[in-house]
Amino acid sequence: MSRTLIILKRELNAYFATPVAYVFIVIFLLLTGVFTFHIGELYERNQADLEPFFRFHPWLYMLLIPAISMRLWSEERKAGTLELLMTLPISLVEAVIGKFLAAWCFTAIALMLTFPVWITINYLGDPDNTVILAGYLGSLLLAGGCLAIGSFISALTKNQVIAFVISFVICFAFNLSGFPLVLDMFSSWAPQAIVDVISSFSFLTHFESILKGVVDIRDIIFFGSLIAFFLYANVLAIEAKKGS
């Protein structure tokens, strides 16, 4: 078994060894239900798609993903197990990827447990299931992006609460970066090119285009490179901070 997989397995078990996993899954399912049926008005719209279900995922992830990622490295550093892990014959890159994948698998499990929504819509109508599949793919990519950010922030501090709050703020900023709230801060003084770059970092823009069923390679590259960038930063952060 490759060492990345061994780390993945241990981390995934660690989620389910504590109530964190169950609390997270229950809250996630409750909130998706509330958003989909009450705020998104899935029934009232009378349309056979899951747009009201997916539309709120960026806002849910912004709040819930940092709760998953905050312990990834903070806990290791605080408990001293980082020293144990880093003196086993395993490379830091393997450990970073293994932990990230464990958190990602965990969110994938939570996401899969929303299947009753999919069954409901198929029972009520005749939706385009490829669009729904694209929605799930987009949602998973979005969760991966938030997790990579959260994992990196978690490597910077021994305090899980700080890791949570900062990851939340950064995910919030990425969600909003296509909105006037963020863009106005830059548009008054920065050249248009920079404003465009900032708005192109918006999670919402990339996520929404996938939701429409258009799986554009550029959106996948966006999330893929975002994940790669933050995991690389994660490796550097552990290297720099492990002694303290």
Add this chain to the structure above:
Amino acid sequence: MDNLISVKGLHKHFGNLVAVDGIDLEVQKGEVLGFLGPNGAGKSTTMKMITGFLAPTAGSVDVCQHDVANDPIAAKTCIGYLPEGAPAYGEMTPASFLNFVADVRGLVGRGKADAIGKAVEKINLESVMHQPIETLSKGFKRRVGLAQAILHDPQVLILDEPTDGLDPNQKHEVRTLIKEMAPEKAIVISTHILEEVDAVCSRAVIIAKGRLLFSGTPAEFAAHSHYHNAVTISVASDIAASIEKTLAVLPDVFNVESTVLDGGLIRVTAIPKDNKPIVGDIQNCIRQHDWKIDELFVEPGRLDEVFRTMTTEARSIGEETRT
């Protein structure tokens, strides 16, 4: 070559703080090396660099002929390490934790089951194998850390305070275990407990202010004591005063100390000049005067006294160079 650990010119700086300031060390197969030193002397930092957790500011570490900086995975494969405080994943049970470490160490199938079984038996962990580690006592936590370190039967064992938090029986067990493993491995332990040096180490080094102050066998270490070759006798209190006077004027005796024991006995210790052997002179004295004595022994030296002298000298040297 049996040189399993080779440390050359090791330095570690944390910002302005110099934690390790030029340490050279070699440890061979069959040796148990004891790291002694006050808190903050650089013992743990040195161990963290040998095991590849921290990168040295300068200098190099070779473990089993693998450079720890250039070939970390190969070096780490032949090291078993118990970090300070014996960290472990609290939510795991010793069974799942050891299984995880065995997986990472590349053990599979029968070999894995055997390795875990052996380590658990040696460390006496059977009774707690299925309880979460965070619910275990300090002694058991330490033992889980030890089991993890010896799991893959490594050539090099680095144990940072292996007996800290154990009760006297457990301490004895761990020391016995270390002695049993010693012929096949190079073992480095750090400790605050000076008796441990005598009990398990074949060689001791004293580290203070990040420097190596002494390296030698426990006997050589003890020989630095004023009390080395001192002779202690216990006598009835009524004749103690005259004995003290007689001993004090012997040519090779530097000083005479006495302490009162229970039961009307007084223990008189004659300290020699320059650690000369004086036990023959004193035996002659006893025969001449026909003293009735309860016990007589020659002191090998007092480790705590040598430790204090060496490490406080280092402190004052350090302070002088700073001013």
